Amino acid sequence: MKVLLSITLLIVSSLPVLAQQKTPPPPGPVRPLNLPKLTEKKLANGLTVVLAPLPNVPKVSAILTFRSATDATDRTTHPGIAQIAAGVANEGTDTRTSKQIKEELRSIGGSLSLFADADQTQLTATSLSEFSTRMFEVMSDVAQHPAFPESEVKLAQENTIQQIRAGRSNPGFLANERFQKAVFGNHPYGFVVPDEKSISALTRDDLKAFVTKYYIPNASHLIVVGDIDVDKTFAEIEKAFGSWKSGTVPPDENPPVPVREKRQIYFVNRPGSIQSTIYVGNVSIARSHADYFAIRTADTIYGGSFYSRLTRNIRESKGYTYAPFSSSNTQAKTGSHLAGASVRNEVTGPTLLEILYELDRMRVLPVTDEELDAAKQFSTGNFSIELASQLGLAGRINTVYTYGLSKTFIDDFRPKIEALTTADIQRAAAKYFDTYHAAIVIVGDWEKVKDQVTPFGDVTIYDSDGNVVKS
Amino acid sequence: MQRSVIKFLLLALTMTLYTSSLHAKPLNVPVVYYKLSNGLKVVISEDHIAPVVTVSVYYNVGFRMEPKGRTGFAHLFEHMMFQGSANVKKFEHAKFIEANGGSLNGHTDFDYTNYYETLPSNRVETALWLEADRMRSLDISEENLKNQQNVVSEEVRVNVLNQPYQFFEWIELWKNAFTNWNNSHNGYGSLDEINAATIEDVRNFFKTYYAPNNAVLTVVGDVDAAEVKKMVEKHFASVPSQTAPAKPDLMEPAQTKEKRVSQPDKLANLPALATGYHVPPQNAPDFAAMALLVQILQGDDSSRWYQRLVKEKELTLDLTGGLNYFGNEFDYSGPMIMTTRTTYKPGHTADEVLKEMDAVTAEVVAKGVTEKELADAKVRYRSNFYSQLESSFGKAHLLSVLALFRDDPNQINSLLTPFENVTAAQVKAAAAKYLVASNRTVIDRVPETKTQTGQ
Numbered sequence: 058m059k060v061l062l063s064i065t066l067l068i069v070s071s072l073p074v075l076a077q078q079k080t081p082p083p084p085g086p087v088r089p090l091n092l093p094k095l096t097e098k099k100l101a102n103g104l105t106v107v108l109a110p111l112p113n114v115p116k117v118s119a120i121l122t123f124r125s126a127t128d129a130t131d132r133t134t135h136p137g138i139a140q141i142a143a144g145v146a147n148e149g150t151d152t153r154t155s156k157q158i159k160e161e162l163r164s165i166g167g168s169l170s171l172f173a174d175a176d177q178t179q180l181t182a183t184s185l186s187e188f189s190t191r192m193f194e195v196m197s198d199v200a201q202h203p204a205f206p207e208s209e210v211k212l213a214q215e216n217t218i219q220q221i222r223a224g225r226s227n228p229g230f231l232a233n234e235r236f237q238k239a240v241f242g243n244h245p246y247g248f249v250v251p252d253e254k255s256i257s258a259l260t261r262d263d264l265k266a267f268v269t270k271y272y273i274p275n276a277s278h279l280i281v282v283g284d285i286d287v288d289k290t291f292a293e294i295e296k297a298f299g300s301w302k303s304g305t306v307p308p309d310e311n312p313p314v315p316v317r318e319k320r321q322i323y324f325v326n327r328p329g330s331i332q333s334t335i336y337v338g339n340v341s342i343a344r345s346h347a348d349y350f351a352i353r354t355a356d357t358i359y360g361g362s363f364y365s366r367l368t369r370n371i372r373e374s375k376g377y378t379y380a381p382f383s384s385s386n387t388q389a390k391t392g393s394h395l396a397g398a399s400v401r402n403e404v405t406g407p408t409l410l411e412i413l414y415e416l417d418r419m420r421v422l423p424v425t426d427e428e429l430d431a432a433k434q435f436s437t438g439n440f441s442i443e444l445a446s447q448l449g450l451a452g453r454i455n456t457v458y459t460y461g462l463s464k465t466f467i468d469d470f471r472p473k474i475e476a477l478t479t480a481d482i483q484r485a486a487a488k489y490f491d492t493y494h495a496a497i498v499i500v501g502d503w504e505k506v507k508d509q510v511t512p513f514g515d516v517t518i519y520d521s522d523g524n525v526v527k528s
Numbered sequence: 529m530q531r532s533v534i535k536f537l538l539l540a541l542t543m544t545l546y547t548s549s550l551h552a553k554p555l556n557v558p559v560v561y562y563k564l565s566n567g568l569k570v571v572i573s574e575d576h577i578a579p580v581v582t583v584s585v586y587y588n589v590g591f592r593m594e595p596k597g598r599t600g601f602a603h604l605f606e607h608m609m610f611q612g613s614a615n616v617k618k619f620e621h622a623k624f625i626e627a628n629g630g631s632l633n634g635h636t637d638f639d640y641t642n643y644y645e646t647l648p649s650n651r652v653e654t655a656l657w658l659e660a661d662r663m664r665s666l667d668i669s670e671e672n673l674k675n676q677q678n679v680v681s682e683e684v685r686v687n688v689l690n691q692p693y694q695f696f697e698w699i700e701l702w703k704n705a706f707t708n709w710n711n712s713h714n715g716y717g718s719l720d721e722i723n724a725a726t727i728e729d730v731r732n733f734f735k736t737y738y739a740p741n742n743a744v745l746t747v748v749g750d751v752d753a754a755e756v757k758k759m760v761e762k763h764f765a766s767v768p769s770q771t772a773p774a775k776p777d778l779m780e781p782a783q784t785k786e787k788r789v790s791q792p793d794k795l796a797n798l799p800a801l802a803t804g805y806h807v808p809p810q811n812a813p814d815f816a817a818m819a820l821l822v823q824i825l826q827g828d829d830s831s832r833w834y835q836r837l838v839k840e841k842e843l844t845l846d847l848t849g850g851l852n853y854f855g856n857e858f859d860y861s862g863p864m865i866m867t868t869r870t871t872y873k874p875g876h877t878a879d880e881v882l883k884e885m886d887a888v889t890a891e892v893v894a895k896g897v898t899e900k901e902l903a904d905a906k907v908r909y910r911s912n913f914y915s916q917l918e919s920s921f922g923k924a925h926l927l928s929v930l931a932l933f934r935d936d937p938n939q940i941n942s943l944l945t946p947f948e949n950v951t952a953a954q955v956k957a958a959a960a961k962y963l964v965a966s967n968r969t970v971i972d973r974v975p976e977t978k979t980q981t982g983q
Contacts, residue, residue: 077614077615077661077665077766078615078657078762078763079615080615081624081654081658082653082654082657082759084648084650084651084654085651085653087579087648087650088579088649088650089579090579091576091577111577112577113575113577114915114917114918116915116918155839156830156839159828159829159830159835160830160904162828162830163828163904163905163907164900164904164907165907165911166907166910166911166912166914167911168828183911184911185907185911185914212839212842215873216845219798219845220845222797222798223692223796223797223798223845223871225797226795226796226797227691228690228691329795331685331689331690332682332686363622363626363631363632364619364622364626364627369619373618373675373679376675376676376677376678376682377682378682378686379679379680379682379685379686379687380683399682399685399686401681401682401685430627431627434626434627434628434629435626435627435629438628438629438630438647438648439629439630439631441578441579441580441629441648442631442646442647444578445578445580446918446919
């Protein structure tokens with residue numbers, strides 16, 4: 058018996074053809090999440106500091122977030138001032154020239170950059186962890202003492218104007234700009250780039266006044282993740298940021314989002330275009346809204362993952378496009394849902410039909426249990442992958458403070474996703490995947506595709522500078 | 529061998545140069561490396577910082593090796609690897625990975641094609657099973673080929689043909705800088721040739737290149753190496769090996785005079801310029817010096833070219849580029865050019881931009897770089913290197929290419945050494961040798977309707 062058995066085994070293991078397993082192996086036991094412990098502290102000047110040790114590499118990553126231009130007067134008087142200020146803040150401080158800042162960063166293996174959107178101005182810095190003290194010093198200097206030298210302001214104005222002109226040759230830039238304007242109108246989220254006149258009108262004094270008002274510790278938070286010792290790093294932060302003076306928190310004013318009475322097509326004419334770049338979407342909700350987890354998961358099933366309905370339909374089945382996508386973009390005040398694809402001119406109409414059909418299918422019919430289970434695994438699994446990188450974790454913690462989420466957001470993520478039912482998904486889709494009121498943006502060659510587009514709704518035609526050509 | 533020569537030359541300078549490097553924590557990436565009897569190279573590296581694992585398979589074939597008359601084929605084939613195998617239906621690879629909480633992708637490069645998935649580490653065997661199934665039994669149908677020819681054609685349209693500049697700093701620069709077709713042809717492919725591919729082409733390519741003895745399997749993350757070894761044996765050991773493919777001829781004759789090309793651009797609003805200089809091979813003694821020279825000239829916004837063109841002369845809007853357009857110093861295997869791309873302001877000319885770049889180069893050739901500049905470049909290099917190792921995929925990538933091209937993934941722990949040993953004299957010498965006009969190709973990309981862009 059024994060001998061026979063071992064001979065059988067021997068034969069089996071030397072026969073390659075038999076080794077092909079038909080079904081996927083079952084998962085092993087779930088491994089512990091090991092999430093870094095977060096420590097929240099406050100400096101005397103009001104700066105909120107959150108620290109998380111994540112020693113995956115000997116580096117440190119930090120995000121310091123200020124408010125953006127939340128005062129409506131600042132936005133109307135100086136459109137784009139938050140963006141230009143963010144672009145020039147690291148081009149010189151009272152004690153460092155632009156070049157000295159870049160050289161200091163180079164010598165600590167570091168980086169420092171700023172960007173501004175309607176909710177926040179974000180200053181992100183990284184360095185080797187052995188040089189964290191010096192990184193905090195540069196961050197603090199840029200936050201507190203940006204000098205806005207005349208020559209740097211002028212250069213940034215000229216370059217921004219040219220960069221926007223360059224952007225207007227890119228279909229993705231044009232589609233995004235038109236979509237934001239269509240969905241958010243005069244709400245700050247509808248603002249993408251300033252016009253050339255507003256850029257040229259900005260002065261050094263305007264920029265200095267802006268940062269004095271908005272770059273204040275008591276309306277800011279600093280998230281630090283990396284190869285750090287919490288107490289030692291906090292002492293470094295106290296030293297670097299402790300003398301930063303607090304200010305008056307500026308008002309937060311937002312006009313309402315426009316209501317679209319019916320589906321509308323916004324066509325940006327780009328003669329000679331060999332593809333139509335299509336965006337379809339609607340206003341949705343703020344990140345802090347209770348429907349956040351449902352709309353996010355509905356989006357995963359619709360077009361927000363590779364094995365999504367939209368990708369299977371217009372890519373894998375019909376071959377219309379390379380990278381169809383959808384995304385649920387929820388921010389501090391409100392948000393949008395967006396689906397899109399870039400397709401050859403000949404299939405512009407058929408693609409629109411399928412994008413709308415798949416949106417409607419989500420509203421009218423429940424998703425299957427299998428689809429929902431897969432979407433839950435996708436969300437929770439990829440969430441832990443995101444949290445395994447320094448900037449991924451820092452960025453996620455930052456959203457808790459910038460979007461005013463529950464402090465337990467990260468811990469709650471998995472249970473909240475897991476609790477969703479197919480009815481929750483259908484309810485969210487019915488509310489937010491509203492094809493009847495959808496904004497449809499198409500960047501393409503009007504003469505080539507107009508007959509395919511007009512059956513879907515009323516069309517307003519724009520040129521690439523954003524002017525209405527015909528409505 | 530080259531390392532000991534460099535060390536010998538270095539002795540006198542070591543103390544000052546090493547001030548910052550001495551602080552470096554020694555790198556200690558655990559590496560298990562072995563080969564299965566069918567020739568498959570296997571790399572396993574445990575990392576328990578998060579419950580995540582990356583599984584990747586790197587095949588020793590890139591677009592340099594695709595057949596003549598079939599530009600874009602290696603990449604089209606990459607798409608076919610998601611079209612199903614004996615036990616996995618079309619596109620279900622994506623379903624299995626995502627429904628297990630992961631993400632996935634593939635990429636075709638000069639000299640390799642990779643497939644990878646990152647997912648919760650308790651699902652590692654699912655990924656191994658999927659990779660083994662398609663390595664063993666790719667299922668190819670006419671219908672799926674036609675579908676992916678359409679998809680890839682749209683990819684080329686969205687990333688190249690419908691974009692301003694049309695990737696000229698890659699496609700046009702390589703076409704002009706190289707003479708050997710394997711190196712110079714467009715790896716994204718022409719639409720005609722992509723659509724001319726047949727099912728026979730796909731079958732032959734699979735048989736020739738997608739064999740275990742032409743691949744590296746890498747597993748990085750929160751796993752037990754001994755357990756993974758057993759799983760690898762179970763799923764991969766019986767995949768049959770094939771006759772090793774012939775080595776491609778990548779020999780490139782030395783360039784002897786400058787090449788200058790001017791091209792009209794129908795879609796762009798602003799002019800742009802790209803330059804490419806041939807660099808020494810990776811095993812040359814001056815390769816590390818060349819890499820740091822690239823860092824010093826264009827590595828970040830403190831770099832010499834960036835400072836001169838964007839800040840001091842205000843000629844250009846941006847400046848990007850590097851030693852390997854798609855990757856790093858280690859993930860290719862053949863001739864390479866250092867590329868630079870810059871969008872310049874209307875009213876200026878390519879000659880003005882080149883004149884300033886050349887003036888900066890001439891300064892380096894005449895006076896060399898400062899000790900401080902070099903020390904900083906090394907810190908920057910080390911910091912960038914660590915960033916590559918931060919994610920399980922980043923680490924898997926380096927381990928995979930080291931196994932693929934050098935048969936030695938353990939080098940990951942000593943990769944920085946030659947770069948830390950570079951001297952200022954070597955950087956200066958590299959500039960004098962390689963940054964000469966006769967070694968470069970220049971492409972000036974000019975908007976066709978220049979009238980609108982004045983001011």
